[in-house]
Amino acid sequence: MATSNDTTQRPRLQFSQSFRTQPTQDAVADVAPLARPPAGEQGSHDSQTTVAEMPTANGIRRSTTKAHPPNAERLHHRINASGSVQAIVVDVDVLFAGLQGGDIVAWSLETYEQLARIKAHRQSVLGLSLSDDHKLLFSTGVDSIVNVWDSSSLQRLYSLHSPFEVGDIFCVAYSSSIQTLFCGAQNSSIQWHQLSTPAVHNGTDNGDPGSRQHRFFDSLGPGGAPNLLSHDIDGTVRAAGGQILTIASNCYQTYAHKSYIYSMVLAKGLLEDESKQEALVTADGGGTIKVWAINNLYNDGLKLLFKLKSKGLSIYTLAYKPPFLYAGLSNGNAHIYNLVSQQLVQKVDVCVADVAQIQIFGGGLYCGSNDGIVTNINNRFAKVSSWQAHQGKILATAISQLDERKMLVTGGNDNTIAFWDISDHDAQARSQTSGNDELFSNLRQFVSYRTVAKNPACIGECHEAANFLRKLFNAFGAETSLISPQEHVNPLLLARFEASVHPQRRKTLLFYGHYDVVDAEADVGGAKWFADPFSLHPLNGYLYGRGVTDNKGPVLAALHAVAELVQDDCLACNVVFLIEGDEEAGSRGFEKVVRDHKVDIGKIDYVLLSNSYWLDDHIPCLTFGMRGVVHANIEITSGKPDQHSGMDGKALQHEPLKDLTVLLASLIGQSGMDIHIPRFYDTIDQLQPSELRAYRGIATALMAGHPEIKNEDAFTQSLMQRWREPNLTVHSITVPESKTAVTISSRAKAALSIRIVPSQNAEEIASSLKKVLEQQFDLLESRNTINVSITAKAHPWLGKVHSEIYEELRDAIMEVWSHDEASQRQFATSDDPTSPITSPTLRARGRRASVLTSAGTFTAASIPHEPLFIREGGSIPAISFLEREFGAPAAMFPMGQASDNAHLDNERIRVENLYKGRDVLKSLFSRLGTRTNFSLRNRASTVTI
Known part of the structure; x- marks a missing residue:
């Protein structure tokens, strides 16, 4: 869709709550064509290995920059969506995407966080467009409905229905000068509606397009059953609010084309007497482009000015920059027309697949095709570069310019949205890049x-x-x-x-x-x-x-x-x-x-x-x-070769592994919960009431957004045990090489660590540990030899x-993570629960990682407005x-x-x-x-x- 670049009057998006919880990520598909997503984020497509990640005998090793696939270094980010990405439009710092299934999703162009998700249509969203001032967002879909949204909140303002069975509505355009919305449909019709006109309310039971049956578009299925559009059980669109209107029957051009109308744009400067007057340009699946006068729309209707034809081809996309119209065709070509002279200027051989999308940037073009390839054409109509952007068809594109960052945004039926850096890469451009x-x-x-x-x-x-x-x-x-x-x-x-x-x-x-x-x-x-x-x-x-x-x-x-x-x-x-x-x-x-x-x-x-x-x-x-830590190795050796337990084993013989086992048992006691080192617990601070209140405060704050915390007292105890209480862990017990079940090993080794807390001293604990092990070993009266080595220590x-x-x-932290709510864009929420930001199962823990990595259920009211002070x-x-x-x-x-x-x-x-x-x-x-x-x-x- 062609959109205005005049975005200077729009405020930058802010988050809708302090310490905003991360919006949920969609159920994801593969990261095509770069790699597959992490475990727990599988999609439905097979992954590929690119030139930059070829396997070798030693596993994958990154290549030098020379081995990167074309434009791989320009991939700035990739987002996984819950369905095929059918439409994209950019509003300053927000990306709106229309998805298969009927959702509209908003993402931040700064952090790529999902900001909002709403069930906008019963089935796929097919078209998105913004008004020139970016205040209105328009969406069309398979359900024959045109919805009008407040782009700052995603509140629905209007839901426009046709009095006729028009089928899918593929495209939409809005003229701010006459406040009129145009849409092109599957039945080759063009409809329009002036948003400033009085509302014509739809009060009939059959007014909902999703409940109608069309003699052609809703054909009978097997056994003569009607094949109607699918809809919710209660028969209502989940997006609520706004006026439900019926487009006037006289605002309808029947058979405007002889095929599906796939694309439309508004063009200025075509009328000789009115250089600022707009004309409507439409294109269809039969290869015809028509240019319509709309200057006297509500008296004379659409008036055909001229048409351009490409026989035997389909036209899937249009883009306009005066005086040139760019058309993407089904034979892999892009046609460039001069609309003022009404002539074909150039045919550009873009690719072998259908050219489904065209974006104008600078003096050149970016063309997206049905084989997932993006091709860059310069102002001399020559190919500059091309690269594989998606596994599958490119269905939507847009240009994003936030600060000095210029991006080509592409979406496809591989369920991904990709952001490609198309800024000039000279020294001046680099000096102007954002932080x-x-x-x-x-x-x-x-x-x-x-x-x-x-x-x-x-x-x-x-x-x-x-x-x-x-x-x-x-x-x-x-x-x-x-x-x-x-x-x-x-x-x-x-x-x-x-x-x-x-x-x-x-x-x-x-x-x-x-x-x-x-x-x-x-x-x-x-x-x-x-x-x-x-x-x-x-x-x-x-x-x-x-x-x-x-x-x-x-x-x-x-x-x-x-x-x-x-x-x-x-x-x-x-x-x-x-x-x-x-x-x-x-x-x-x-x-x-x-x-x-x-x-x-x-x-x-x-x-x-x-x-x-x-x-x-x-x-x-x-x-x-x-906590601090003391790491130690305990090794006991016999000084003899390995022996056979049947030939050499004796009841009163001290074996290295048996001695080691006795020593370890002496350290942790019968229950394994204590640390038996003299005076080990003497310096540990007693729990104070204020400290206990602080721990409970943390548990209370977390419980508001973590239903997996079932018991506040148990969680509080868990925090205290991990943060303020010491612990001894035996990490491994080993014998040299692999032994059979009858071998008496000549050597046995254990690795252990002791986590210590403030008020304990690592040097003192290390010395006491070594001393008590040597004393306990002496009590065994063993002929074996012990060696206790302190391998590392850190003070608490x-x-x-x-x-x-x-x-x-x-x-x-409060300043950065909190914002003035008066300046925030606050999106409406859908009653459709969104998916969690992480796997709903707990992730494996790494060093110092928390167990609370499941999706939170915080709200603006329940999330703390100050950082948590933790240990x-x-x-x-x-x-x-x-x-x-x-x-x-x-x-x-x-x-x-x-x-x-x-x-x-x-x-x-x-x-x-x-x-x-x-x-x-x-x-x-x-x-x-x-x-x-x-x-x-x-x-x-x-x-x-």
């Missing part, structure tokens, strides 16, 4: 480096990633250096931004992150990654790829927050970045290198990390406590929730070390959701969380340390846990 686009582009490059610290084969890419980061920081104005922690360990990046503003004493914040990741391999046809983990895959409002949430995405979000403030001279504090490349491998040499370069780092007032997750998928959180951490940094973070059961050694080393309060700002799958297959981050995470940090960095009379507010009842 969101630049962050997206940098993350795509950052993810492409396989930065696995534990894999020697990845050392080159780790160093490339470090250099990429350094160049990026330098480009944004930072002073940088790469520091080597120790031999064979990835370099650490130290970068410093100076504050733009100059209060009496500028504060300095240290931001810690890491660029190394856990390894991952794609599994073609399997149940693991649905695509190359080291390529960024945008899908359904999420970005998939290894490291997007842990921790490459948050690191780049923090960098871009600082860079934007530097550009605007609004950075209120100095910001020092400390980004290491060995966190997933144990941070080898990290503490020493920080101490050695403490002078270079300088005095630090605050420490900030963004390396954790919300408690669920809906409510922003601030983390202020983490408890932040100061009433410190300035937490107060500023809290305010920033976590996991451990990050750097946070407690940096806090102690610099004597500066530390804070943890979770950017991702509980379902982000860090360390697991199909790791992801929601686009909205990434962009708003950056905005929260931008707000923090613009204000931290600037309040001269900062006063701590008492929130002990809600956050003192």
Whole structure:
């Protein structure tokens, strides 16, 4: 559909509630033609492997940019829909799509979140169009109805019915100058209605087109039964409200064409006496284009000016840019006509399939065909490029221009909508790209480096990633250096931004992150990654790829927050970045290198990390406590070769595996629920009433949107057990190589960890653990040998929730995630329940992930308007070390959701969380340390846990 580009008067869309729950994702189809979606998001089509993801003997490896399929680098995002995408129209920052089945769905063009979904027609939506001022949205469908909607709310204003049996209504156009709606139908008729005319109400029982029978379009089925349009049990359209009108019988041009009318546009400048007067251009399945005068419509009706013919062909789409009319034909051609001279100017051989869609952009065309291919034609009518956009037919296209981002949007019968970057890729265009686009582009490059610290084969890419980061920081104005922690360990990046503003004493914040990741391999046809983990895959409002949430995405979000403030001279504090490349491998040499370069780092007032997750998928959180950990290996050896239990086994013989079993039992007691280390529980703080109230407050807040939480007390106890109580876990018990059932192994080894809580000390617990194991082993009087090794330890951490940094973070979160409701676009909701944003079954948990990843049922009234202050059961050694080393309060700002799958297959981050995470940090960095009379507010009842 041709739409106006005049969008300057429309307000930008805002969310309809504070801390808005993510709108639901449709039941999805495959990510054609790039890959299949993650497990739990299957569709109905077979996936393909593209040139960029060819399997090798070692699994899938990403190729260089030279191996990308044509325009693959231009795919900006892809959305899965619940049905075939029949129509698309763009309104500033919202995309409306009409689907098979009758739904109209609205998505945000900034975050690709689903904003609204309404049952608009009984069967498929066939056409969508917007008025010139973008205030009205028009939809047509198989049910012979034209609906008129308020585009800002999706409230239905009018439902227009024909007095005749017209069949499917394929296309719609609206003339703002005469306030008249035109539609073209299956029975070759054209109808029109002036919205400003008095309503002609449809009061007859048979007025509903879905209840009528047409002698041709509703033919009899087997046995003589009528084959009527399907409709709801109660016989009503689910979209309610507005006036139900019948189009006047004299506003009807019968047999306007000799075939189905597939497309129509309005064209100005064709009438000699009225250069601004519009004409209606229509095209049909018989190859005829007709141009109609509408300047005296309500006196003379439609007046045919001239027609153009392409014999033996069907015309599926029209696009107009004065004086040229562009037509897409069934033989794979596009015809270009000069409507002023009424002549065919050019025939362009576009493709071998039907040309179903044409969009005009700049001086060229983008043509979508029934084989799923998009072809770009320049202003000399020559092919520039083409690429496979969909698996199946392209049924709808539109042009989107939000800020400086220019997108071609395509929809097809593979149930997907794709967004293609068609901006000019020269230096000037790059310099004008929005912050969101630049962050997206940098993350795509950052993810492409396989930065696995534990894999020697990845050392080159780790160093490339470090250099990429350094160049990026330098480009944004930072002073940088790469520091080597120790031999064979990835370099650490130290970068410093100076504050733009100059209060009496500028504060300095240290931001810690890491660029190394856990390894991952794609599994073609399997149940693991649905695509190359080291390529960024945008899908359904999420970005998939290894490291997007842990921790490459948050690191780049923090960098871009600082860079934007530097550009605007609004950075209120100095910001020092400390980004290491060995966190997933144990941070080898990290503490020493920080101490050695403490002078270079300088005095630090605050420490900030963004390396954790919300408690669920809906409510922003601030983390202020983490358990510590002590990892240990216990190995017992006999010093003898393996023996046979029948030949050598004796009742009084000490076997290594038996000794190890006794030792482990002595640690956890008969129930396995206790930790038997002397004085282990002595320093643990007693539960205070205010702390218990805070835990119950979290449970209450979550229960409002999580019906799976059946018992508030049980859930409260579960939180306390994971956050404030210690735990011992035996991870593995092994013997060398594979043994038979009769072997007495000469060696046995166990790996265990103890999670400790604030007020416990990792060094003391590690020493006590080693001592008690050795004492218990001595009591066995065994001739075997024991070796207890402490492999890693991290101190617990408890932040100061009433410190300035937490107060500023809290305010920033509320500012970014909440909006003035007066300026919001609030969409109507349908009575058709929408599908959950994640799988209704609980997702597997990764490191520090929450169990609350199922779909929430929050409403605007029930969702909290402040972030939840939470603790976590996991451990990050750097946070407690940096806090102690610099004597500066530390804070943890979770950017991702509980379902982000860090360390697991199909790791992801929601686009909205990434962009708003950056905005929260931008707000923090613009204000931290600037309040001269900062006063701590008492929130002990809600956050003192």
